[in-house]
Every structure is written in C-alpha cells, then in structure tokens.
Amino acid sequence: MTKARRRLSGLILCAACVALSSACVQKMASQPHERPLQASAFFADGQSARPRVFGTVPSGYTRNNARVEPPQSFDPDAQDLPFPLTREVLERGRARFDIYCAVCHARTGEGDGMIVRRGFSRPPSYHTERLRQAPLGHFFDVETNGYGAMPRYDAQLSVDDRWSIAAYIRALQLSRDATLDDVPADKRAELQSGGQTK
Amino acid sequence: MHPTFHRSANTVARLSIYGAVFVLAGLAWVAVTVGRSSYVTEAGIARRQPVPFSHKHHVSDDGIDCRYCHATVETSAFAGMPSTATCMNCHSQIWSDSPVLEPVRASYRTGEPLRWTRVHNLPGFVYFDHSIHVNKGVGCSTCHGRVDQMPLTYQVASLQMEWCVECHQNPAAYVRPREQVFDMSWRTDRQDEQGAQLVKDYKIKDTHTLTSCSTCHR
Numbered sequence: 001m002t003k004a005r006r007r008l009s010g011l012i013l014c015a016a017c018v019a020l021s022s023a024c025v026q027k028m029a030s031q032p033h034e035r036p037l038q039a040s041a042f043f044a045d046g047q048s049a050r051p052r053v054f055g056t057v058p059s060g061y062t063r064n065n066a067r068v069e070p071p072q073s074f075d076p077d078a079q080d081l082p083f084p085l086t087r088e089v090l091e092r093g094r095a096r097f098d099i100y101c102a103v104c105h106a107r108t109g110e111g112d113g114m115i116v117r118r119g120f121s122r123p124p125s126y127h128t129e130r131l132r133q134a135p136l137g138h139f140f141d142v143e144t145n146g147y148g149a150m151p152r153y154d155a156q157l158s159v160d161d162r163w164s165i166a167a168y169i170r171a172l173q174l175s176r177d178a179t180l181d182d183v184p185a186d187k188r189a190e191l192q193s194g195g196q197t198k
Numbered sequence: 199m200h201p202t203f204h205r206s207a208n209t210v211a212r213l214s215i216y217g218a219v220f221v222l223a224g225l226a227w228v229a230v231t232v233g234r235s236s237y238v239t240e241a242g243i244a245r246r247q248p249v250p251f252s253h254k255h256h257v258s259d260d261g262i263d264c265r266y267c268h269a270t271v272e273t274s275a276f277a278g279m280p281s282t283a284t285c286m287n288c289h290s291q292i293w294s295d296s297p298v299l300e301p302v303r304a305s306y307r308t309g310e311p312l313r314w315t316r317v318h319n320l321p322g323f324v325y326f327d328h329s330i331h332v333n334k335g336v337g338c339s340t341c342h343g344r345v346d347q348m349p350l351t352y353q354v355a356s357l358q359m360e361w362c363v364e365c366h367q368n369p370a371a372y373v374r375p376r377e378q379v380f381d382m383s384w385r386t387d388r389q390d391e392q393g394a395q396l397v398k399d400y401k402i403k404d405t406h407t408l409t410s411c412s413t414c415h416r
Contacts, residue, residue: 031322036276039313047311099263114261120291151287156269 074144078137081163093168096161100153109172121149132173139166234356241357244350245315248301257346257382264338264345264380271338275327279314282306317351325416334400335373336365339382346382359414366408370397 034040034048042048074082081089098107106113109126116122124131143162146152153162174182183191236242256262265271270278282305293299305312320326331341338345343354355361365372370393378384386392396402407413 028323029321033322037279037311099265103260103262103266115288115292118260118292120288149291151283151290155281155283156266 074137074140076137076141077135078140079135081136081167083160083163085167089164090168090171092161093164093166093171096157097165097168100156101165104150109169123150126169126173127176136163136166136170139169234358239353239356239358241353241355244348244352245317247315247350248312250298250350252349253345253351254347254349271328272332273329275325275329277328282312318353318357320357324414326414332379333376334369334402335376335379335396336369337374337379337381337384339384340365340372340374344382362414363409366413367405369402369408370394373397373400373402376400 036049038048039046040048043050083089102113103115104113104120105111105123105126106116111123111125126132140162141147142150143157143165144152144154157165180188180191232238256267257264267280267284268277269280270276282302285299285302286306289299289302294303301312304310332338341355345351371389373393373396374384374386375392375396402408
C-alpha cells in the first residue's frame, strides 16, 4: 500500500468515527424516568402512577398525617375530635373549608355558594336544627364518604384536615347565636367599639 | 506590470474585515433573540387539550381555589393534577349533558384517565419543587402569570435557566406574604421595603446557595 493510500484510509476512518459518534445524541432533557402521572407503555393500564394497594400505607404518609387512616374505623357518632382543639386546628379548618367546601356551602355555611348559583343542587344550611344537633363524627362521615348529591372528599383531604373542618363547621354554627358573654372579657371592648371583624 | 487587483480592492478588503465584525455581532444577536423567543421557549402558546378547560371560568367566574384541583402544590414538588372524579364533583350536575364534557364522563365511566397535554416542561436534568417556593412566599402568578384570565392555559415565563437565576439572585424583588400566594391579582407598591423584610422573616437562603449549580442540577 502506498503512503498516500494509507493516509487516505486513515482519514476515512476518522470521518467515520466522527459521523458515528454524532449520530448518538444524548437526550439529557428526556431521561428514562417517569414524571408524576406521566403516561407509560410499561404497565397494562397505560399509567406510570400505580394505584394504592388496599390496606397499605404510602411511605411518608405518617409524617404528613399524624393519624394513619384505618379504613372505616371512626365513629360517626363521635362528639369530640380525636386530638386536642386549638386555635391552629380551627384556623386550618377554616382555610380548608374555604378551599374545598365554600364553593357550594358558602363561607357562611348557608348553602348558597357559587357552584350552587350555577346550578348545583342546594345543600342544607348548617344552621338548621338537625345539623346543629348532629355529632362531630357526622361531618367527618359526610366528608369521607359523601352524602347524597354531595361528593366525597377523602382523596383531597387528609384525616386531620377533615376533622379540622368538622371543628370549624361547629364553630360556624356556634357563632350564630353567640352572645357577648361568650366573648373573652378582654376582647369585649374591642367588639363593642365596632372592632374589625376578621 | 498590470496590477491583478484594482485599487478599490483595498477599500473592499478593509470594509469586509470591519463589516464582518458587525455581521457576526448581528448573527449573535439574532441567535440570542431567537433563543429567548416564544418560538423556542413555547411561552404564550396555548396547548390543545382533550377538554377545553378554562381557568378563567373556573377560577375567576366560579371562585374555585387553585388547591381544589392542584391539591399537592403546598406539600410536594409536583403541583398535582385533578382526577376525573374531581371534575365530576361538580360536573355530575353542571353541564352534565354537554358534549364538550363527554371525554370527562367517558373517563369517569371507563377509568381511563384524561390525557392533558403538558404546558410547562422542564428538561429532566433540572430539579424543581413547588412546595418550597409556595411556602417561602413566591406566588403562583409570579411564575405562571394571570392563569385566572386564561381561557386555555399557556406558559408565561421562558423557564430558561436565566429566568430561574434572575430570581434566585434577588428573591427580595419577588416574594410576597405567604397568605397572598394564591391571590392572582396581588400587587404592592412597597416591594422594596417589604421584600427584604420577608426574605429575613422567611429565612430565605442566601444568593450563593440559591445560585449554586447543585441546587437545580442534582
């Protein structure tokens, strides 16, 4: 083989290497892992997210929910919260109520929320005698399992949040016929002077 | 001897040398502009969805909170997407025989999930987490714009690295009180004083940590 020929074949080899290596593009942007809820061809149902197996506790679940959810082990006649009532519990309850319930029940609990005005069937007011007498566990039951036309909220709300909302509904009910005597002595002056309502 | 080039060739040569600088600068400018344009970032382009879901109707007109549907935005990296059952909470009764909602009802009947087209899509080598931003006072509208006014959802920010880093260098210019994170119309005239105070109150990490590569590329 002549010198020139050898040089030429070397060159061709180099060119081939470059061409081949540039053909395998590294797709760093789309890596071989599934993002939450991404579709997947791997599982028969076409979803990458796996449904929760009945009776199992998701990892990290106990961290976010102080009380692990045992299926159906609460008492719909329970009169009390399974944890101490604090101001934080009520404030959490109000925040969650305003997000998940007020769209239908209205912030006052009257039952004329925006979705009802758009045509959803009207829920009863929380201030009826029957619901005022209902035990706290009844509200938890309704949130967990639904009630007639009312959808269930166990997927969106943790156990603690559902109890917090139940406590807040009770507070809404009590606020209806509260008298000045129910207000702590040091706050009465503020109320009487027409202090800000929050 | 007859010259090969005409005298004017000198000028032409000089001009093209200097001109090249401008041509190159111009090309660079075009490249940067195109790179930031919505043609590349796909910002501002509404996606075709299986159901023409309107945030404008649901959020502005009906007053539904973001968390009703994006339930995990405060607690996890992923904002969360509403299940078909969540839509049916209301649409079991509202517009319950509208053909527009047939895919939702079909999904509810068969258990086959709706396949929404992603609007935002960071590359796989970037780590992003909603919960930390939401809990440190970065509002939805700071990053997603006025979602509540979008008939179809589109991306507002470029989602390029420079966009993330711009805020990570100076979060004080963007953070708001935590209670206002979900308020889409929030604005203030006192960002200068308030922002710096919030950065302190919320113990937001220093610029060095927030701009180090391993924060977002881990």
